[in-house]
Amino acid sequence: MDFSTVSLSPALATLIFCITCLAGHRYRRVWKAEGPRSQYWLYGLVAASGLLALGFIPIELP
Numbered sequence: 001m002d003f004s005t006v007s008l009s010p011a012l013a014t015l016i017f018c019i020t021c022l023a024g025h026r027y028r029r030v031w032k033a034e035g036p037r038s039q040y041w042l043y044g045l046v047a048a049s050g051l052l053a054l055g056f057i058p059i060e061l062p
Contacts, residue, residue, distance in 0.1 A: 007060040008053075020050030 008016070027043035030036070 007058045009060060010062075013054060013059045016050050016053055020047050020054070023047040023050065 023043045023046035027040065027047055030039045030043060
């Protein structure tokens with residue numbers, strides 16, 4: 001597979017950004033409420049993977 005052609009559309013990048021923000025917000029809420037550790041991991045991994053995707057996959061420009 002040729003990874004040099006992989007890029008995100010602006011709409012998909014916006015969707016990933018919104019999901020990442022919501023996951024980060026939920027992570028902080030669980031952290032402050034000292035909730036279950038499984039939720040820490042779930043929301044933390046979703047937020048981290050979204051940030052990594054936005055940071056390392058280029059966005060295609062029209």
